[in-house]
Amino acid sequence: MAEWEAVIGLEIHVQLRTRTKMFCGCELSFGDDPNVHTCAICLAHPGVLPTVNEQAVQYGLQIGLALGCEIAPRSIFHRKNYFYPDNPKAYQISQYDIPLARSGSLADVRIHRVHLEEDAAKLIHVGESGRIHGSGASLVDFNRGGTPLVEIVTEPDLREPSRAREWLQLLRSTIKAIGASDVNMEEGSLRCDANISLRPAGSDELGTKTELKNMNSFRFIERGIAAEIERQRDVLESGGVVSQDTLHFDPRDGTLTSLRSKEYAHDYRYFPEPDLVPLAPTEEMLARAREALPELPAERRERYRSELDLPEKQATQLAFAAGLGSYYEEALATADGASAKAIANWVTGDLVARLRDAGEDDCDPASSKVTPGAIASLAGLAESRAVSNNAAREVLSALVAEGGDPAEIVEREGLGQMEDSGELDEIVDRALEAEPDAAQKVRDGNMKAVGPLVGFVMRETKGRADGGEVTRLIREKLGR
Amino acid sequence: MSAGIRELTAAGAIGRIEAGELSPGDLRDAYAQAPDELGAYLERLSEGGEPAAGELRGLPVAVKDIFCTEGVPTTAGSKILEGYRPPYTATAVQRLADAGANVLGKTNMDEFAMGSSNENSAYGPVRNPWDIGRVPGGSSGGSAAAVAGRLAPAAIGTDTGGSIRQPASLCGIVGLKPTYGAISRYGMIAFASSLDQCGPLTRDVTDAALLLRAMQGADTCDSTCVGIEAGVELPSREDLKGLRIGVASDFSHQVEGVEPGVADVFERSLEMIRELGAEVGECELPHAEHGISAYYVLAPAEASANLARYDGVRYGLRADGDGELVAMYERTRAAGFGPEVKRRIMLGTYALSSGYYDAYYGRAQRVRTKIAEDFTTAFEGFDLIATPTSPSVAFELGARTKDPLAMYLSDYFTVPMSLAGIPAISIPAGLAEPPGGGPQLPVGLQLTSPAFTESSLLDAAHALERAVAFDGRPPTLGEEA
Numbered sequence: 001m002a003e004w005e006a007v008i009g010l011e012i013h014v015q016l017r018t019r020t021k022m023f024c025g026c027e028l029s030f031g032d033d034p035n036v037h038t039c040a041i042c043l044a045h046p047g048v049l050p051t052v053n054e055q056a057v058q059y060g061l062q063i064g065l066a067l068g069c070e071i072a073p074r075s076i077f078h079r080k081n082y083f084y085p086d087n088p089k090a091y092q093i094s095q096y097d098i099p100l101a102r103s104g105s106l107a108d109v110r111i112h113r114v115h116l117e118e119d120a121a122k123l124i125h126v127g128e129s130g131r132i133h134g135s136g137a138s139l140v141d142f143n144r145g146g147t148p149l150v151e152i153v154t155e156p157d158l159r160e161p162s163r164a165r166e167w168l169q170l171l172r173s174t175i176k177a178i179g180a181s182d183v184n185m186e187e188g189s190l191r192c193d194a195n196i197s198l199r200p201a202g203s204d205e206l207g208t209k210t211e212l213k214n215m216n217s218f219r220f221i222e223r224g225i226a227a228e229i230e231r232q233r234d235v236l237e238s239g240g241v242v243s244q245d246t247l248h249f250d251p252r253d254g255t256l257t258s259l260r261s262k263e264y265a266h267d268y269r270y271f272p273e274p275d276l277v278p279l280a281p282t283e284e285m286l287a288r289a290r291e292a293l294p295e296l297p298a299e300r301r302e303r304y305r306s307e308l309d310l311p312e313k314q315a316t317q318l319a320f321a322a323g324l325g326s327y328y329e330e331a332l333a334t335a336d337g338a339s340a341k342a343i344a345n346w347v348t349g350d351l352v353a354r355l356r357d358a359g360e361d362d363c364d365p366a367s368s369k370v371t372p373g374a375i376a377s378l379a380g381l382a383e384s385r386a387v388s389n390n391a392a393r394e395v396l397s398a399l400v401a402e403g404g405d406p407a408e409i410v411e412r413e414g415l416g417q418m419e420d421s422g423e424l425d426e427i428v429d430r431a432l433e434a435e436p437d438a439a440q441k442v443r444d445g446n447m448k449a450v451g452p453l454v455g456f457v458m459r460e461t462k463g464r465a466d467g468g469e470v471t472r473l474i475r476e477k478l479g480r
Numbered sequence: 481m482s483a484g485i486r487e488l489t490a491a492g493a494i495g496r497i498e499a500g501e502l503s504p505g506d507l508r509d510a511y512a513q514a515p516d517e518l519g520a521y522l523e524r525l526s527e528g529g530e531p532a533a534g535e536l537r538g539l540p541v542a543v544k545d546i547f548c549t550e551g552v553p554t555t556a557g558s559k560i561l562e563g564y565r566p567p568y569t570a571t572a573v574q575r576l577a578d579a580g581a582n583v584l585g586k587t588n589m590d591e592f593a594m595g596s597s598n599e600n601s602a603y604g605p606v607r608n609p610w611d612i613g614r615v616p617g618g619s620s621g622g623s624a625a626a627v628a629g630r631l632a633p634a635a636i637g638t639d640t641g642g643s644i645r646q647p648a649s650l651c652g653i654v655g656l657k658p659t660y661g662a663i664s665r666y667g668m669i670a671f672a673s674s675l676d677q678c679g680p681l682t683r684d685v686t687d688a689a690l691l692l693r694a695m696q697g698a699d700t701c702d703s704t705c706v707g708i709e710a711g712v713e714l715p716s717r718e719d720l721k722g723l724r725i726g727v728a729s730d731f732s733h734q735v736e737g738v739e740p741g742v743a744d745v746f747e748r749s750l751e752m753i754r755e756l757g758a759e760v761g762e763c764e765l766p767h768a769e770h771g772i773s774a775y776y777v778l779a780p781a782e783a784s785a786n787l788a789r790y791d792g793v794r795y796g797l798r799a800d801g802d803g804e805l806v807a808m809y810e811r812t813r814a815a816g817f818g819p820e821v822k823r824r825i826m827l828g829t830y831a832l833s834s835g836y837y838d839a840y841y842g843r844a845q846r847v848r849t850k851i852a853e854d855f856t857t858a859f860e861g862f863d864l865i866a867t868p869t870s871p872s873v874a875f876e877l878g879a880r881t882k883d884p885l886a887m888y889l890s891d892y893f894t895v896p897m898s899l900a901g902i903p904a905i906s907i908p909a910g911l912a913e914p915p916g917g918g919p920q921l922p923v924g925l926q927l928t929s930p931a932f933t934e935s936s937l938l939d940a941a942h943a944l945e946r947a948v949a950f951d952g953r954p955p956t957l958g959e960e961a
Contacts, residue, residue, distance in 0.1 A: 040566070040567050040568050043794055044789045044794070045548075045566060045567065045568070045794075045795065046548060046554070046556065046561065046564070046566065046669040046670075046789070047546075047547070047548045047566070047570060047665075047666070047667040047668055047669045047670065048568075048666070048667075049665060049666050049701060049702050049703070049704075050703075051700065051701060051702075051703050052703065079785050081784075081785055081788060081832075083788065083791060083809055085791075085793050085805065088789060088793070088794060089785075089788070089789050090785070090788030090789050090791060091785050091788060138805075140793070267833055267834045269784075269785075269829065269832035269833060269834070269837075270832075270837075271781060271782075271785070271832055271837070271841060274672075274673035274674035274704075274782055275670075275673050275702075275703070275704065276703055276704070277703050277704060
């Protein structure tokens with residue numbers, strides 16, 4: 001049986017977080033009563049004209065620059081024509097042959113293009129099917145109509161469903177860092193379609209692709225793509241051919257349904273939008289967009305590697321995962337003595353593992369009870385040996401369960417490292433008496449024999465003693 | 481009391497008001513009470529309101545029904561907008577009001593400005609005051625007939641390929657199509673957005689300048705509108721000394737069917753231009769003759785998208801679709817649009833279709849660029865270019881309704897300037913007997929100049945207007961009202 005390689009490209013729509021709509025002065029909203037944010041322009045009354053939202057252009061430029069794209073000196077708006085009640089002009093103003101930005105990359109995925117357009121209104125189909133055909137009636141809420149959108153199209157550089165999900169999370173972090181969007185999949189401010197095709201492994205040609213529409217969570221994206229890959233593999237392995245199609249993934253039962261119908265078969269008759277002049281960003285606009293860019297995940301990874309000396313994998317994890325990086329940054333800012341490396345280890349190691357065990361899907365520590373300050377202070381306690389590693393893990397368990405201040409937990413639970421060296425000294429002496437054979441071996445230079453002696457001390461101190469200090473004391477007393 | 485009032489030009493009437501010899505109310509009443517036997521108006525407004533202080537204080541203006549007027553029915557001559565009352569007012573109309581003008585009424589027009597005879601109105605034709613058996617031209621036929629027929633001292637219209645200039649020519653008045661981008665298109669119901677431009681239809685050149693001055697200027701609601709940076713001077717020129725006027729004989733004589741009467745008046749006008757001190761020379765516009773072909777691809781293409789919003793969902797006519805969306809769309813549009821509008825929507829949809837775009841829309845755009853370049857080159861050697869405005873005088877009602885191509889040729893001389901986006905004015909140049917005989921009818925002369933040079937264009941037109949001394953009063957009107 002042939003090995004198949006999946007070829008995946010993503011098409012992402014991001015609702016921009018501007019105050020007003022793309023082409024009129026209506027305010028953006030989410031969750032308000034229907035049709036309260038409308039005007040003659042976004043309802044497409046006769047005679048109205050669009051005017052471009054400057055802030056949307058700024059955000060578009062920032063996203064383009066953040067994705068390493070070339071910004072078009074003059075990009076053009078086009079009309080994309082189709083009749084549908086969610087599209088009051090019967091054309092969407094979008095960009096076509098000359099988008100705002102193109103030819104960029106984010107991590108190892110190339111960006112084909114980034115363009116500006118407007119969102120459609122929201123249709124509510126009354127009736128059982130939930131689709132327009134067969135519904136009793138359809139209602140239109142124009143609040144969303146005209147919301148500024150940035151569309152980002154990748155090259156087909158992804159191969160695995162899980163990588164598609166990870167990459168999309170990186171894109172989300174990047175846009176979130178810019179502040180251009182809420183990038184919330186549930187609320188629809190981040191929407192993703194995937195183009196998927198299969199080809200024999202090693203082939204350079206592209207197979208026939210299908211388009212998977214509107215998956216509204218990271219998990220569904222991964223599952224939907226995986227399901228479609230499997231479907232295509234079944235088709236191909238049973239000797240069939242994949243036909244070009246638009247599909248809907250139903251996360252409830254994992255089924256894929258074809259959306260090919262009259263609604264989706266279109267000749268969009270694109271032509272340049274005569275109501276708008278070409279978009280020619282000035283040097284000043286570009287400079288402003290560059291200046292407004294915060295440190296982006298890719299740059300942050302570089303800084304973590306070169307300045308904080310974190311290993312590549314850890315630097316990537318912290319810089320690219322949504323929320324993790326900013327959590328780490330906050331922890332660093334509140335750190336009092338703990339090293340960046342120690343904090344990084346606690347965040348990416350024990351903390352993430354605990355949260356995953358606790359069933360948190362995206363492992364966002366910011367939404368846990370462990371504050372960045374708490375993790376920094378815990379890292380500091382452990383690093384300064386004020387608590388042993390074992391005790392520190394116990395403190396973390398308490399933090400995950402109920403939050404709080406690590407120093408207080410140490411105090412309350414009596415987990416502090418033994419500070420009274422006289423007490424430790426006395427316990428070490430008892431160990432030497434209790435394990436005379438081991439003591440003699442160490443005295444004779446066999447350092448492996450130190451184990452039973454340390455074990456005795458740890459038992460006696462219930463783990464509060466610092467292993468290194470115990471070993472040092474034993475060697476001192478035995479003259480090694 | 482009202483004797484002669486309706487014979488006053490806009491500037492004349494405003495002067496009387498300023499001098500305290502005439503009240504804005506009396507001026508308005510003189511027009512409002514005159515019976516509309518031409519079918520020029522679709523809606524006459526009962527109230528003028530208190531006029532704002534400004535250069536046009538007290539001037540009543542007729543407004544083509546393509547301009548949105550808040551709360552006042554606005555149909556663009558179409559059944560599909562029957563009863564539609566816009567929630568806002570067009571910038572051009574608002575600027576007139578801000579300058580002190582008031583709206584007399586909304587004038588009849590070819591449906592969505594598509595036509596050259598006003599016979600494509602869903603609300604009946606308009607009659608030419610010079611001969612009520614003939615058309616006033618179009619698409620701003622109601623505005624032109626109202627001004628010529630003494631039903632308004634001045635009017636505004638829109639010009640996409642000649643819709644101000646051609647009816648002005650056929651009705652013996654002045655019609656100005658300003659540079660594309662001089663006046664805001666906001667609130668002007670779109671036909672072909674890259675060509676549509678608002679402009680005045682007036683009794684003389686000075687009035688055209690007055691209205692242009694009030695309406696022009698950048699508008700935050702229209703990103704294609706930049707205004708005339710240098711402003712608009714009222715014309716004062718009495719000769720044409722030092723000016724070079726180009727005549728493109730190849731273009732002007734190419735078209736079949738320039739009526740002999742029109743050609744004669746044009747030749748006499750050129751003679752007059754020389755007598756006024758200008759130099760008349762031969763200029764080349766090698767691509768202008770292809771203007772009509774390009775125009776009838778580009779304008780319908782844009783129209784097919786602009787008119788797609790009339791779908792029965794939000795306003796205007798809605799036909800019953802028996803519960804089916806597509807049926808509702810189709811029946812609404814089938815019932816709401818007239819034959820010419822449907823023809824152009826189909827033409828434009830076809831021209832933009834996948835696989836045909838380059839052959840039609842793309843090629844037409846290249847022709848448009850060539851025509852614009854022709855004018856740029858021509859203006860290196862000439863200050864103005866003169867052509868007849870229309871190949872014919874006003875034709876009889878029904879004469880061309882069965883022959884769309886003959887109708888389209890009405891715009892032969894006016895379309896190239898629209899494609900180039902440059903200003904052009906039609907002024908009455910004389911009278912000519914129509915083919916087949918009958919009373920003499922007005923003939924217009926068109927002058928065009930580089931973009932945003934309206935002041936010098938108006939100045940030259942003013943000098944020629946004085947020399948022509950055209951009597952713009954249609955003989956059918958009888959004794960002075």
